[in-house]
Amino acid sequence: MNQSEKKNIMKVAAYRHFGSPEVVSLVELPKPSPGRDHVLVKVHASTVSAADYRARSRNVPKGLGILAAFGLGIFRPHNPILGMDVAGVVEAVGANVTTFKPGDEVIAMLGAKFGGHAGYVCVPQKGAITVKPRNMSFEEAVTLVFGGLTALGFLNRAALKPGGTILVNGASGAVGTAATQLAQHMGAHVTGVCSSANRELVSSLGADRVIDYAEQDFTTEGRTYDVIIDCVGNAPFERVEALINPGGTLLLVIADLKEIVRAAGRSRKSGKLVTAGNIKYTAEDLAFLVSLAESGRYKAVTDRTYRLSDIVEAHRYVETGRKTGNVVVQIAAGSPGPDLATVSAHPYTPSP
Numbered sequence: 001m002n003q004s005e006k007k008n009i010m011k012v013a014a015y016r017h018f019g020s021p022e023v024v025s026l027v028e029l030p031k032p033s034p035g036r037d038h039v040l041v042k043v044h045a046s047t048v049s050a051a052d053y054r055a056r057s058r059n060v061p062k063g064l065g066i067l068a069a070f071g072l073g074i075f076r077p078h079n080p081i082l083g084m085d086v087a088g089v090v091e092a093v094g095a096n097v098t099t100f101k102p103g104d105e106v107i108a109m110l111g112a113k114f115g116g117h118a119g120y121v122c123v124p125q126k127g128a129i130t131v132k133p134r135n136m137s138f139e140e141a142v143t144l145v146f147g148g149l150t151a152l153g154f155l156n157r158a159a160l161k162p163g164g165t166i167l168v169n170g171a172s173g174a175v176g177t178a179a180t181q182l183a184q185h186m187g188a189h190v191t192g193v194c195s196s197a198n199r200e201l202v203s204s205l206g207a208d209r210v211i212d213y214a215e216q217d218f219t220t221e222g223r224t225y226d227v228i229i230d231c232v233g234n235a236p237f238e239r240v241e242a243l244i245n246p247g248g249t250l251l252l253v254i255a256d257l258k259e260i261v262r263a264a265g266r267s268r269k270s271g272k273l274v275t276a277g278n279i280k281y282t283a284e285d286l287a288f289l290v291s292l293a294e295s296g297r298y299k300a301v302t303d304r305t306y307r308l309s310d311i312v313e314a315h316r317y318v319e320t321g322r323k324t325g326n327v328v329v330q331i332a333a334g335s336p337g338p339d340l341a342t343v344s345a346h347p348y349t350p351s352p
């Protein structure tokens with residue numbers, strides 16, 4: 001292969017079958033070229049998220065298997081490259097692109113199209129893409145995207161007011177660490193539910209109270225909340241209805257088909273908003289997260305960082321369901337960072 005052919009090839013982590021982490025492998029594919037309305041991003045970092053694990057294994061909540069098969073692929077993945085989020089540098093833009101130019105450092109959410117575990121990706125200029133925080137590395141900045149946009153999208157559905165109360169169930173995951181920080185920023189009194197190992201982290205992110213789920217069942221405490229956000233999947237409406245104040249909200253980040261279908265009816269009957277399903281990811285929400293990060297009001301929470309060549313290990317770790325915040329994948333050769341043969345410091349790596 002000559003030099004110019006090499007330049008048009010990129011390394012990606014791809015999966016051709018659904019299954020265990022070992023179905024993911026490194027392959028070379030042609031580098032994409034941007035369409036008229038697209039931005040070509042050279043990817044420096046992405047994450048392996050719960051969504052990557054679910055897509056790869058097709059392990060989805062009860063009742064959603066058929067929908068997932070149509071969305072992800074019945075026999076083989078529709079989109080063989082996983083990775084919902086990227087941080088990188090704009091390399092080229094299509095003829096109609098006016099908002100970005102080559103050299104811009106950006107973060108983007110690719111959503112259900114995935115494609116971030118690759119050397120390059122094309123992103124629509126009107127998609128969820130914005131300039132990355134100036135005070136964060138690519139590896140830090142990418143952690144804003146998946147958890148941050150999901151948490152913000154759900155919290156935007158609730159009328160959480162300054163002084164209001166919220167319980168974040170699963171406060172140490174990617175979505176929970178984001179929800180804790182955002183709710184604190186909104187002026188709410190935050191109760192985080194996590195294990196004892198993550199107590200200190202969750203407090204440092206702004207939780208006023210922390211409940212260790214191994215020691216105390218939050219549903220038997222006798223406290224009530226304006227909003228409950230469930231990032232674990234063990235707080236369905238029937239379990240927590242009595243804990244939600246009149247007019248309050250249950251945000252089901254993870255829910256089975258029955259919960260999703262019954263959400264609207266339960267809202268009508270109870271006068272409490274019950275909401276589940278997918279979030280619309282927007283550039284405005286991403287820009288809001290960037291503004292918080294730049295003013296020091298939102299921290300990157302990174303559990304481990306892997307090289308793209310260690311992608312199978314990264315999937316194995318995420319599949320445990322025990323990660324703290326985000327698992328980052330470093331992609332562009334030569335991007336700065338520690339020796340990433342293994343992992344960065346646990347329990348988490350806070351940004352400045």
Ligand SMILES: NC(=O)c1ccc[n+]([C@@H]2O[C@H](COP(=O)([O-])OP(=O)(O)OC[C@H]3O[C@@H](n4cnc5c(N)ncnc54)[C@H](OP(=O)(O)O)[C@@H]3O)[C@@H](O)[C@H]2O)c1
Nearest residue numbers: 050150170172173174175195253254277278279321322323
């Ligand atoms: N609806 C949507 O659009 C949407 C978007 C994004 C994600 N999701 C879903 O939302 C869920 C959360 O996503 P995520 O990215 O935050 O997951 P994650 O980062 O993998 O969550 C892992 C965390 O959950 C904690 N945890 C496990 N069991 C717990 C329990 N019983 N009580 C409290 N905490 C517990 C773990 O802490 P310990 O190890 O200390 O227990 C760990 O820190 C996933 O199921 C994901 O598929 C949905």
